[in-house]
Amino acid sequence: MLQVEKLTKTYPSEDGQQTVLRNVSLALAAGESLALTGESGSGKSTLLTLVAGLDQPDQGAIRFQNHDLTQMDDAGRADLRRGEIGVIFQQFNLIPSLDVAANIAFHARLAERADAAWCAALATRLGLEAHLARYPEQLSGGQQQRVAIARTLAARPKLVLADEPTGNLDEDSSDTVLDLLMSGVRETGAALLMVTHSLRQADKLDRRLHLSHGQVSG
């Protein structure tokens, strides 16, 4: 379903160009989950944003459901994100001006597949039903991440991209949140690409890919 081929990305830096990703390839089947690990600065987040179509690579192709993201314009990639891809970052995922309930339903409504019952079920499953009328900054970090997960799952995307979704949380809540994410993803049949620093977490996913200095190793 997702094929990333020979992706290269450079950023301009003080001393010329800095190559962050070099000939990175990977593949992901529908319903499969893949953990992306690597030391800090190895290019994990960069890879994720490219797959999400948030930015464009310098070379290579990203094929998702027969589309090549690198050949699409900004609007086309935005459409794809709106309809098929859910992205969860480490923090600041939520829309500060909307309350929890509206945040959860937001992506699904954008994708025009809002389902009130499904949203309510997700809220309950993620333990958010008491906080539906609150605003993001009135929630703890873990609660905020659970809202972000609920929002992503509510939209029923084909691909979920998560960049250290539990990076800001302590070990216990981190495990809870990840379990909730995994079971949700499994239930909706979505594929999952997740960046993580924790090998323990990586082991819970189907496969693991290690990035080192912008290259895949093992």
Next chain:
Amino acid sequence: MKRAAFSALISHWRKHPIQLVSLLLGLALATALWSGVQAINAEARASYDRAAGVLGQDELQRLEPRAGTISLAQYVAIRRAGWLASPVMDGAINLNGTRARLIGIDPLSTPPQSSPVDLSGDGDLQAFVLDGLLFAHPETAAQIPATLPPVRVTDTLTPGLIITDLSTASDLLQTDSFARLILAPQQSVNLRPLSELAPDLLLIAPEEGNDIARLTDSFHLNLTAFGLLSFGVGLFIVHAAIGLAFEQRRPLFRTLRALGLRKSTLLTLLATELFALAVIAGTLGVALGYLVAAALLPDVAATLRGLYGAQVSGALTLNPAWWLSGLAIALLGTAVAGAQSLWRTANLPILAPAQPRAWAIASLKSLKRQALVGAGLIALSAVLAGYGSGLTTGFVLLGCLLVGAALTLPLFLHVALNFASKFSHTALSDWTLADTRQQVPGLSLALMALLLAMAANIGVGTMVSSFRVTFTGWLDQRLAAQLYVTARDQAEATDLARLLDGEVDALLPIRYIEAQIEGAPGQIYGIIDDITYRENWPLLAAQPDVWNRLAAGDGALVNEQLALREGLDPGDPVTLGTAQFTVLGVYSDYGNPRGEAIVSLDQLGAKGAPIQGFNFALRLPETRVDEVTNLLTTAGLPARNIRDQAAIKAFSLDVFERTFTVTGALNVLTLGVAALALLTSLLTLSTMRLPQLAPVWAMGLTRAKLARLELLRAIILAALTALIALPVGLALAWVLLAIVNVEAFGWRLPMTLFPSDWIGLFIAALIAAALSAAWPARRLATRPAADLIKVFAHER
């Protein structure tokens, strides 16, 4: 430590140049508009003082020739008879292409109160007589060629006037006869009457000294009020810019404090920074203000001349006091605008959270508090409208109304957006409205400025247009006669009446005397009964059968100014001169600052006071106007004593238009300042708004689409603001028409509404909002994706 801390604080401006520019520009504009108006006022006052010197001549009785000049022999005859008379030469000379008026006086015989120049210094008199000194205003002096006698510069004379000794004047004007003789107030008794001595000379009565400064006070107050409004609008920008700069530097304050900087030191550094900014912007503003004043002064001068006969120089002189006061107001404005931010910083807990939404929630409470204060102010203005009196009260009322409305605006916007979201059914419109609501606190100052500017625009526009409609209608009605002729004395009046008999359809004699009316100087007119008055005179209120009763000598008509000032209604008694009359009616008399009354001609004659004016209104077919004019001039009447209807109308309308050119210009400037406030606020907010936008972008909205929504948001806010500006503007118009004008000028005008003007302004406001949002929106549309991605990666 201090130096390091200060440079850390200042580095903020390097990173946020737009904020710096908007702060400086806002303050400079505010100072400019304020000090420009002050400069105009100061220049006008200086001109009044100068004018008082020359007008002194008109305050004495004088003899003028019926035609031509007064010969030396005639003057000698009058002096020999024992009359204390001082000769005056008066003519025009050419100074390199421009004309100046040259007046020659005899310093020895001129009555002291009428001397236009001060010769009391040592040797002054000698120099004046022997060297043939020319006295002139600096402006005029600069044009006098070196071939003429030496010049002494004095700013007590009006520009365009040169005063010199008789012998010099005689040389320059190449004449040895006089334009007039000024009579000393004290004369010996039992002199041979002048009518025998010099039957061909006219004895002109002294003119009532109208105190120009008093008359023009209201005009200047109006200007000052406008200057203050513009200053206030400008301060909104300054306040917003300072507020943002402080808000954004909170983490820095925290760090500095954590590193051991004392709170008092921090506050001192911040105050020093504000002081420096105020000095820079103030200097800039005063310079700009000079330009504004120089641009507006010619129109102001024309207005003052037309409306009050006051001569005001069209050129601006600079004085240091004005520079200093401009700087002072800039400092004061900065202090006012920065006080809140400094106070907040002083009370900031070191570890205060800086979350945007928390800020919004906290400010919903403060929005309500603000709106409550605003409602209180509006209520106060209503009370003042009902019970207050006086011009100052009028302006206080205006202030309360405008500030009150501005304070309620944010809550109104909040509620309106809440209401609108009830009808929103898509995720996008939900979010757009919620997000707009969240932006309200950040934009509220700029929107308040927009509200004030728009309300002022509607208010002043409605006033001016109402005035224009009323005034032109009134002119058409009142100027029913085709020609207005002024005879210079009784004898000439009799001659003219004989001459015109049979030449015109109606010959309406109008006489007037200067007299005390209810204790203040005014004019009483005497008219004959005629259909012209019955059909055309603009009566505002009258008793039944008013014209018959006026003709029968049953009472008097009074003008609106007098009626309002003295609280007169038809049927009330009024004291004209020494006699009591009944008020039969009240007529509108726009453009006249003084009280005036009309009685029948017979009664005016019976009053025994010397008649000052011998006027005729002539009704005749339009086609014969030139012919009759020729007839009159051939008979020896100077052309300036004959005025036709069209000329008077054109003149009056011109005065009218110029009066409001200044207000119009200030109006446009104020609107411009408001648009600038919106632009700078949107620009500064645009960087802070990325966290709001990034999640939505990640969920599949393009930057272009987000930018279009930003544009839409600004337009929605401007439209809502315009919605509330309309009632506020109409209330403002009502206050101006029904309270301020009545107090300032003495007339009340019916309010006329011009919805098409509102639509124009509404569209202008939307365009202004769109334009000010266009730049930040463009920046968003072309923003690198990395900027938005950073939102998720960075600790905030």
